[in-house]
Amino acid sequence: MSTSIAQSIFGRWSLASVTDKPAADVLRIGAAAEGIETALADDSRIPVRISDIQPGGKYYSIVKLQIKFEKQVSSDTRWAQGTGWLIANDLVITAGHCTFDHTYNFGKAVKIRAYIGYNGKESIGKPDVQFRQGRKIVTTMKWTTSDINRANDVGLILLDTPFNSVEPINYNPTAVAFKNWKLGVVGYPDDRTLDDEPGAQMYKMFKETTCDISKTSLNMLEHTISFGPGQSGSPVLIEGQNTSIGTNVYGLGTRNSASVIRGEYGNYYKIMVDALSSTEAPVTTRNGVENIKIAQPEDAITNKPAxxxxxxxxxxxxxxxxxxxxxxxxxxxxxxxxxxxxxxxxxxxxxxxxxxxxxxxxxxxxxxxxxxxxxxxxxxxxxxxxxxxxxxxxxxxxxxxxxxxxxxxxxxxxxxxxxxxxxxxxxxxxxxxxxxxxxxxxxxxxxxxxxxxxxxxxxxTMPPTEEALNSPVQPFFEGLLKSVHNQGEQEDFFGFLTGIANTAANVVSTxxxxxxxxxxxxxxxxxxxxxxxxxxxxxxxxxxxxxxxxxxxxxxxxxxxxxxxTKDIQEEGFFGDLVNTVKNIGxxxxxxxxxxxxxxxxxxxxxxxxxx
Incomplete structure (x- = not known):
């Protein structure tokens, strides 16, 4: 097993322009192209709600991708299908094999369509469905070298312009070992159709997962969550959070796998972002791919987190x-x-x-x-x-x-x-x-x-408590109470919250x-x-x-x-979230x-x- 796969050298290249018209013919890539089944015995994938792929929806930052590779012949009308997820309004994380193909030896991607809110080709043109073009790609040099390096199967796409009204997905370092975490894979499988269109709809599946990455064969996050062709590059999400701990990439027959984030075995997304705009001269350039070395402190690149x-x-x-x-x-x-x-x-x-x-x-x-x-x-x-x-x-x-x-x-x-x-x-x-x-x-x-x-x-009823007028946190509690007063909450709850706020401000400091x-x-x-x-x-x-x-x-x-x-807390709506929890558990x-x-x-x- 590897000791550290974090990379400081990345392949980088630019992409050509493309129209927003979705392709009809599908090129299977990844596990499906190699005959490996990723829809396992427990296949409980379901379509997501339409509201979840609209502005404010929890999956609006998950991206449908269509990819054309360099060495496909001109008469080949097929486009590979993939999924990605936004870590910024114009940055998409996906699988490395969605950016560079080894299965057919098609090489690097040259055109990429990216959609959010997509729900079939008939949805194109609707206000909540947005289209962007890929402009530049960064992936690990290990992935462009060989698909043996599955743990480095991750890519980053820079879009031509940012998407609007999106909340990028958080990403956390993948824990080396965990037990019974409820994780999910969400994306666009092309083994599901809508009006005969493969990969037209977003599907999800969540399942309790236990994994020790230090003991898996490739030091990857292994799980038994079913997914289909087209879901390569999907985020591995923590249920109930806008947070990913890996990028779904491959199948192992009885289990599926994701490349992981940071740590001893993971890929460093921030360094990939740095590689996009690096002005350093390439270490080498091969077949149009610039190999860029990013100078970072050693502990930021190769060591696991403190x-x-x-x-x-x-x-x-x-x-x-x-x-x-x-x-x-x-x-x-x-x-x-x-x-x-x-x-x-x-x-x-x-x-x-x-x-x-x-x-x-x-x-x-x-x-x-x-x-x-x-x-x-x-x-x-x-x-x-x-x-x-x-x-x-x-x-x-x-x-x-x-x-x-x-x-x-x-x-x-x-x-x-x-x-x-x-x-x-x-x-x-x-x-x-x-x-x-x-x-x-x-x-x-x-x-x-x-x-x-x-x-x-x-x-x-809370114990009577005077306001802590000189407390440095008093503006916070005043803003909390003001937000409730403005909502016209029932009188007994306002009194209860007033007691909670004044007591907390008096009894404890920051x-x-x-x-x-x-x-x-x-x-x-x-x-x-x-x-x-x-x-x-x-x-x-x-x-x-x-x-x-x-x-x-x-x-x-x-x-x-x-x-x-306090002004920011009010504008961001944080006071409302605080009040709702106090109301529910107080x-x-x-x-x-x-x-x-x-x-x-x-x-x-x-x-x-x-x-x-």
């Missing part, structure tokens, strides 16, 4: 996508722990961390400062800490709805990484300690979810208190959690660990979001407060006893 970065991305994907079911001996219900109930339970975990962290920060038992209310543990104390935890989960949900332009413009991920790495190493021991505090609330939330309870129509709490708890533990407290939590601790990471990421997301100018989290309070006391007492 541990903190790799851990951040792996954790972000894990806490959102793990669909594992809690063992019936733990919660007595087989509900997806990080599915629909993941958001409120994560906020419960964040609250527990914050409360216990505050209590252990002085190492002298139950002590609160004046801002946090009375010395005895009460529901009010929980509400103070819950306010921040609820907003943290809301911030994480808001982040996941952002597009690539927004996360890049506001530098969201790097700000989150800086916060997250402070405490991630401490989570395993802390999770085992707090598991009893969240078991009963999680059960209640799970049971209510299975019973199909609707979001409560009324909202609890420093990440949940992250600080983890450090405080770990300091109080001293050794391993089981040395001082052995909870009867069954198999719950591993799930609580994932939820602790989610709470940390949520708090980091809130920190990053509060750094965005009452649920507050409702289970007594169960959390009841279990916190013995945990804190056990810590105090150890230091007495």
């Amino acid at each position: 541990g903190d970065e790799e851990s951040f991305w792996a954790c972000l994907n894990n806490v959102i996508n793990i669909g594992a079911k809690i063992n019936s001996t733990v919660l007595q219900v087989g509900t997806p722990f990080l599915g629909p109930i993941g958001a409120p339970v994560a906020a419960v975990v964040g609250t527990s961390l914050s409360v216990i962290g505050k209590l252990t920060s002085s190492n002298n038992g139950v002590v609160f400062d004046n801002k946090l209310g009375p010395r005895a543990l009460t529901t009010a104390d929980y509400k103070y800490h819950a306010s921040r935890a609820i907003l943290a989960e809301a911030a994480l949900q808001t982040l996941l709805k952002m597009g690539a332009r927004q996360t890049h413009k506001y530098d969201m991920f790097s700000k989150m990484q800086a916060r997250y790495k402070e405490a991630r190493y401490l989570v395993p021991n802390v999770a085992k300690l707090i598991a009893p505090a969240v078991t009963e609330p999680a059960l209640r939330i799970a049971v209510d979810s299975q019973a199909g309870e609707n979001v409560p129509k009324t909202y609890p 420093d990440a208190p949940i992250i600080s709490a983890v450090g405080s708890i770990a300091g109080a533990i001293g050794g391993r959690a089981e040395d001082i407290f052995e909870p009867d939590s069954g198999d719950l601790a591993p799930y609580v660990e994932a939820l602790c990471h989610r709470a940390l990421l949520g708090d980091a997301a809130l920190y990053a979001l509060m750094s965005v100018p 009452s649920t989290v507050i409702k289970v407060a007594p169960a959390v309070i009841k279990t916190i006391t013995p945990i804190v007492q056990s810590l105090s006893g150890r230091h007495s």
Whole structure:
């Protein structure tokens, strides 16, 4: 197996002009041309909704491609069919074999049509269907050299003009190993027809996937998601996110595969973008292909991401996508722990961390400062800490709805990484300690979810809190409340949100208190959690660990979001996303407060006893 396939030399060439009229005859490329079946035993592909390929739709940035290769004879009317995905308004990622053909020895692509919103040839000319021409291509030199180099099967197309009204797709470094992630392949298969036109419609299929790239034969992302000819170059998407972790390229008979992004085994898209505009003289030029060497720091080209970065991305994907079911001996219900109930339970975990962290920060038992209310543990104390935890989960949900332009413009991920790495190493021991505090609330939330309870129509009363007029984050909370007031929300919800906002602004600063709490708890533990407290939590601790990471990421997301100018938050619609999550989970989290309070006391007492 390879040790590193990241490339610093790329093939680059220009493309000829082409009309927008789609081709009728299809040239099969990729696995289909080699007789390899990529529609597997489980073929549950379905057409996407029309609204999904219109402006604002979640697949509007997925591109239908038609390709003509250099060595096709002039009488050959066939065009290869492919799929791509936008990483910028004028940049398309696709499979390398959609840009350079080895199967027929047709060589480099010379003409490329690119469409978004495409739904059959009759859709051409409709307002939401846009056509562009490919102007320039970059692909890895390893791919142009030989199709043995499947792991380097990726290409980049520069368009003649940018597409309008699109939200480019985010791309994350592919985690080396993951389990039960819900991934999907979305694109234009030409084994499906519309009015006898192959590849006329976009199809999708999502499926739970487990993979260890370090152990696959070519260090590629292997999966059992069916796809058809024409879907080469499709993004491998994380369900529910506008995020790709690979480019779908090939079939292996019983499994399919995708080239991966960054890390020890991946391809570096940013360096490919740099190669498009590089003014360096080509290392060599062969058959019209300029081989361009991009000078980059060694660690940016060949090394896997730093541990903190790799851990951040792996954790972000894990806490959102793990669909594992809690063992019936733990919660007595087989509900997806990080599915629909993941958001409120994560906020419960964040609250527990914050409360216990505050209590252990002085190492002298139950002590609160004046801002946090009375010395005895009460529901009010929980509400103070819950306010921040609820907003943290809301911030994480808001982040996941952002597009690539927004996360890049506001530098969201790097700000989150800086916060997250402070405490991630401490989570395993802390999770085992707090598991009893969240078991009963999680059960209640799970049971209510299975019973199909609707979001409560009324909202609890929050403790009276003065506005934090001098707080540096007060403009953020004022903007949040103003956005609700402008929408004419019901009075009890406005009062509830006012309490949440004012409490959070008063009690915590822009420093990440949940992250600080983890450090405080770990300091109080001293050794391993089981040395001082052995909870009867069954198999719950591993799930609580994932939820602790989610709470940390949520708090980091809130920190990053509060750094965005309030005017921008309003204009981007982020306040609306925050409010929707608070509305959905706020009452649920507050409702289970007594169960959390009841279990916190013995945990804190056990810590105090150890230091007495």
